[in-house]
Amino acid sequence: MRRNNRKAVVLLSGGLDSATVLAIAKKQGFRCYALTIGYNQRHKIELEKAQAVSQDIGVYEHKIMDVDLSAFGHSALTDNIDVPKNKKVEDISKNIPITYVPARNTVFLSLALAWAEVLGAWDVFIGVNALDYSGYPDCREEFIEAFEHMAKFATKAGVEGGNFKIHTPLLHMNKAQIILKGVQLGVRYKLTHSCYDPHHDGQPCGFCDSCLLRKKGFEEAGLTDPALDS
């Protein structure tokens, strides 16, 4: 599985999915450069969590960059808009909810691409998932493929003949499978944060889409969420 210690940029949010992705990238033998974006999200606590996760799993370098997407507004994750709660879990992926942040993954992948090009890396990892997810358009395979295609034309490295690969190891896994994979790789989910609308003390609300999907995942995996177990 080792790939000669090639460099990879791993987008790391501090959530369950991206922590698992980082562990997978390391397991595959990549030298990992973690990139976390502070976009003035409501759940800023995830930036601290990202730091804890990157230290725990171990990365070559971790950058936290600020891009204030709240300047554009129009999302419950950055604006003063109520985060929807208590949906039926089977309905969560059906529509694009108000927690969608316009073009967020495009911005994140663009920054990851910039860093990858500087590092001389061809590999970028992102924890998108199209099964147990919030229905965001920029978590789908079609988007990732279109971004990968674009990246070739966007960069000096691409023009010179290289091909960037956007790795999405979680794309077709459900949340329980993701958790079981992470546990197998030693991910300490206690360090992660998934909630879109945490209480002031950082505790998850328990009822937003992200909390509900996480809860369902741990239940289906037959495990207790260690982040709640305190």
Place this chain on the structure above:
Amino acid sequence: MRRNNRKAVVLLSGGLDSATVLAIAKKQGFRCYALTIGYNQRHKIELEKAQAVSQDIGVYEHKIMDVDLSAFGHSALTDNIDVPKNKKVEDISKNIPITYVPARNTVFLSLALAWAEVLGAWDVFIGVNALDYSGYPDCREEFIEAFEHMAKFATKAGVEGGNFKIHTPLLHMNKAQIILKGVQLGVRYKLTHSCYDPHHDGQPCGFCDSCLLRKKGFEEAGLTDPALDS
């Protein structure tokens, strides 16, 4: 030419090209939202110039966003690397120079896309040019087409059936044609800044690729550069 006052996001750097693009977008009847990115560029003076240009031409709103691309480094525009000077002007577009900022236009267009989606706009303008340019890969038509394709999959608006258009009115114009077009539209080039490596007082160096292309453009247009005429 009027298009019913539709909204457009216009990437505005404070340089000659993007000022012309803004004037063209306005002339086409778009309600313009100018977006300027502070990426910790060496020539920060362009941010002030962008403000002067947006006020002079007139926009509905102007946002200046910070994304510190110098955190990735590796470009003479953001790093402590000498800006190349005194090239033969006919050689400038032949190679990708050290002033190339990795994935810069991808990052800029991603942010423009985010704002466009929030505004309900389908139109984004960017002043890329593939004739009298610095040889950057992300100024070419292939890149713009690939980005436009990707944008459809990246966004809620795209998934719902819309198509974003990335307008590149300068793509096949030489610098003299751009200047003549701008003059015709009343662009005050005195307000613009092109130099990659300005002196401390903000005056252009006169010898970087961007200064040389600008100089050639004004000469071929048979005009004096008003930014130098003081």
